[in-house]
Amino acid sequence: SRSINLAVIPGDGIGQEVVAEGLKVLSAVLPQDVKLETKEYDFGARRYHATGETLTDADLDALKQHDAILLGAIGDPSVPSGVLERGFLLRLRFAFDHHVNLRPSKLLPGVATPLAGEPQIDFVVVREGTEGPYTGNGGTIRKGTEHEVATEVSVNTAFGVERVVRDAFARAQARPRKKLALIHKNNVLTFAGHLWTNIFNKVAEEFPEVTTEYMHVDAATIYLVTQPERFDVIVTDNLFGDIVTDLAAAVSGGIGVAASGNINPSGEFPSMFEPVHGSAPDIAGQGKADPSATVLSVALLLRHLGHEAEADRIDAAVAADLAERTGKPARSTSEIGDALAVRVAG
Amino acid sequence: SRSINLAVIPGDGIGQEVVAEGLKVLSAVLPQDVKLETKEYDFGARRYHATGETLTDADLDALKQHDAILLGAIGDPSVPSGVLERGFLLRLRFAFDHHVNLRPSKLLPGVATPLAGEPQIDFVVVREGTEGPYTGNGGTIRKGTEHEVATEVSVNTAFGVERVVRDAFARAQARPRKKLALIHKNNVLTFAGHLWTNIFNKVAEEFPEVTTEYMHVDAATIYLVTQPERFDVIVTDNLFGDIVTDLAAAVSGGIGVAASGNINPSGEFPSMFEPVHGSAPDIAGQGKADPSATVLSVALLLRHLGHEAEADRIDAAVAADLAERTGKPARSTSEIGDALAVRVAG
Numbered sequence: 001s002r003s004i005n006l007a008v009i010p011g012d013g014i015g016q017e018v019v020a021e022g023l024k025v026l027s028a029v030l031p032q033d034v035k036l037e038t039k040e041y042d043f044g045a046r047r048y049h050a051t052g053e054t055l056t057d058a059d060l061d062a063l064k065q066h067d068a069i070l071l072g073a074i075g076d077p078s079v080p081s082g083v084l085e086r087g088f089l090l091r092l093r094f095a096f097d098h099h100v101n102l103r104p105s106k107l108l109p110g111v112a113t114p115l116a117g118e119p120q121i122d123f124v125v126v127r128e129g130t131e132g133p134y135t136g137n138g139g140t141i142r143k144g145t146e147h148e149v150a151t152e153v154s155v156n157t158a159f160g161v162e163r164v165v166r167d168a169f170a171r172a173q174a175r176p177r178k179k180l181a182l183i184h185k186n187n188v189l190t191f192a193g194h195l196w197t198n199i200f201n202k203v204a205e206e207f208p209e210v211t212t213e214y215m216h217v218d219a220a221t222i223y224l225v226t227q228p229e230r231f232d233v234i235v236t237d238n239l240f241g242d243i244v245t246d247l248a249a250a251v252s253g254g255i256g257v258a259a260s261g262n263i264n265p266s267g268e269f270p271s272m273f274e275p276v277h278g279s280a281p282d283i284a285g286q287g288k289a290d291p292s293a294t295v296l297s298v299a300l301l302l303r304h305l306g307h308e309a310e311a312d313r314i315d316a317a318v319a320a321d322l323a324e325r326t327g328k329p330a331r332s333t334s335e336i337g338d339a340l341a342v343r344v345a346g
Numbered sequence: 347s348r349s350i351n352l353a354v355i356p357g358d359g360i361g362q363e364v365v366a367e368g369l370k371v372l373s374a375v376l377p378q379d380v381k382l383e384t385k386e387y388d389f390g391a392r393r394y395h396a397t398g399e400t401l402t403d404a405d406l407d408a409l410k411q412h413d414a415i416l417l418g419a420i421g422d423p424s425v426p427s428g429v430l431e432r433g434f435l436l437r438l439r440f441a442f443d444h445h446v447n448l449r450p451s452k453l454l455p456g457v458a459t460p461l462a463g464e465p466q467i468d469f470v471v472v473r474e475g476t477e478g479p480y481t482g483n484g485g486t487i488r489k490g491t492e493h494e495v496a497t498e499v500s501v502n503t504a505f506g507v508e509r510v511v512r513d514a515f516a517r518a519q520a521r522p523r524k525k526l527a528l529i530h531k532n533n534v535l536t537f538a539g540h541l542w543t544n545i546f547n548k549v550a551e552e553f554p555e556v557t558t559e560y561m562h563v564d565a566a567t568i569y570l571v572t573q574p575e576r577f578d579v580i581v582t583d584n585l586f587g588d589i590v591t592d593l594a595a596a597v598s599g600g601i602g603v604a605a606s607g608n609i610n611p612s613g614e615f616p617s618m619f620e621p622v623h624g625s626a627p628d629i630a631g632q633g634k635a636d637p638s639a640t641v642l643s644v645a646l647l648l649r650h651l652g653h654e655a656e657a658d659r660i661d662a663a664v665a666a667d668l669a670e671r672t673g674k675p676a677r678s679t680s681e682i683g684d685a686l687a688v689r690v691a692g
């Protein structure tokens with residue numbers, strides 16, 4: 001479309017700094033005739049402390065009007081653990097049915113990895129985003145006593161699993177290697193595991209060109225460090241996806257370059273794009289954060305909205321920028337953003 | 347004690363081969379005056395196919411008579427996923443209240459790691475073994491239909507968490523660095539997460555010398571590959587422990603050398619010692635398996651039974667054997683066992 005109406009949520013800590021650079025690059029890459037409108041929303045720790053609110057129904061109504069959402073990071077040590085995560089981030093993912101949580105991992109030339117040798121890493125994780133252990137089901141009895149019992153209920157539905165598995169197969173089918181791995185723990189979590197495995201095997205019949213494999217999540221962590229080249233597309237549940245994507249980010253250049261999309265493929269609600277990293281309060285406000293993960297999330301956003309060429313230009317700009325870093329002095333957040341803006345425009 | 351009455355469960359695949367070497371080294375290391383009695387039990391795929399049984403009440407009664415259990419590996423592709431895991435392995439861990447699942451990770455000199463540089467790795471994971479998402483709570487409705495719902499319930503009790511946290515603090519206190527990290531996901535799994543975190547903080551007050559930190563499981567996977575030297579003792583839940591110990595094994599020399607103990611600290615039931623690796627049906631019967639993980643599990647077994655000096659001799663023998671491997675031709679399972687038996691006796 002020839003206009004983008006974007007909701008911008010800088011959030012906490014370095015979120016502010018990296019989102020500014022994401023927007024800088026977005027403005028620079030868009031052709032003149034694409035009209036960019038942005039509206040900034042103040043969510044996160046500041047709003048919570050001032051009002052006690054994390055994300056209201058009215059907020060959701062406002063956000064719903066946008067084509068997409070760009071998020072920096074939410075979270076601050078001054079807020080009890082879980083309040084902003086459950087009250088804002090997860091509430092938004094659930095309310096807007098972001099069931100495809102897309103997290104590409106690509107080790108770009110010149111980028112350091114903690115792995116020995118020269119691993120070839122280029123895969124994408126399709127993490128389920130609206131079910132599993134993330135639903136908030138569960139509870140506590142006899143809280144604070146020696147007889148306390150706390151439960152967490154992982155909820156998995158055929159509907160929810162099939163749609164994300166189907167999305168992953170379609171992505172695998174569209175890639176040159178056409179490989180898809182299901183990661184679960186079906187030898188222990190047999191109820192959810194069998195649901196996932198059966199649906200995976202059923203959908204596989206519709207994609208005969210896609211080579212499939214199953215692996216337990218514990219084994220997957222081994223392969224991610226010993227044979228990361230083995231992976232092309234991974235589909236997995238919400239919690240396993242959370243874990244393996246952080247490990248995947250670590251081996252493919254770190255969370256400074258890990259982008260993600262919380263996607264509602266039907267377009268019924270706006271999708272949200274955010275770096276995998278958090279608000280990093282320890283370095284906030286110092287211009288030390290690498291905005292690359294946010295800029296790459298902007299590329300995912302553009303691709304989602306159909307601006308393929310612009311997304312490609314951003315990916316190429318980040319790759320070129322990373323390739324030239326070795327041996328150079330460290331740059332500030334905005335210097336990196338400036339350099340990327342120049343590259344995408346040029 | 348001056349006698350050891352050991353239950354031996356070789357199990358499936360390479361379990362048979364590695365357990366034979368474990369016993370060889372055990373016999374070699376024990377002083378003349380310690381009487382070793384062993385009784386072999388046939389559990390696993392063969393027994394399941396022949397009788398439909400995995401582990402009966404009578405089996406448990408028989409196993410209960412022993413001082414400890416040495417297990418090779420259980421699992422075979424001919425048996426549906428989950429049947430032997432839930433029906434044997436987890437049934438045994440739960441029946442014998444193996445709540446301390448102890449998994450040391452030490453990168454020994456001369457051992458290859460997938461990590462770049464020369465990481466210093468020497469930590470131990472205390473994984474809870476009788477609760478969390480492993481209890482088998484949950485279920486399925488409308489199985490096989492498009493309306494299927496499958497749940498998995500993680501059950502966490504103050505009783506179960508406190509005893510394992512206390513065990514971990516005591517271990518941290520006894521180590522030179524005196525550091526303990528709690529790994530959970532308390533920003534999302536808030537019910538279980540708060541139980542774990544509160545108990546961890548409460549017990550911490552009794553161990554003022556122990557330095558503590560908390561980290562989310564996703565962040566922990568990053569640190570395990572970027573800063574593994576950061577860890578000394580880790581305490582975590584059953585499922586997170588499963589995941590991080592496979593990753594820990596991968597970075598510290600692979601599952602060929604990863605040992606584990608399923609410990610009942612009270613001694614009410616026998617503890618069980620097993621390599622972290624599985625039955626590896628692809629290489630079974632070929633003499634290719636490395637018995638070191640099983641031999642190191644025998645060392646954990648001896649230490650548990652109070653034979654510290656013999657445990658130390660095994661650890662030293664395995665370390666010396668590993669240090670001399672580089673550049674030498676590969677040896678068979680029994681050749682490695684022979685070499686270790688010579689070393690511990692010498």
Ligand SMILES: CC(C)[C@H](C(=O)O)[C@@H](O)C(=O)O
Binds near residue numbers: 086
């Ligand atoms: C902050 C937290 C709720 C979130 C998650 O667990 O999904 C984060 O770790 C992520 O991966 O986006």
Ligand SMILES: CC(C)[C@H](C(=O)O)[C@@H](O)C(=O)O
Binds near residue numbers: 435588
């Ligand atoms: C085989 C399986 C049940 C087991 C587990 O998940 O605990 C294994 O992975 C382990 O780590 O011992």
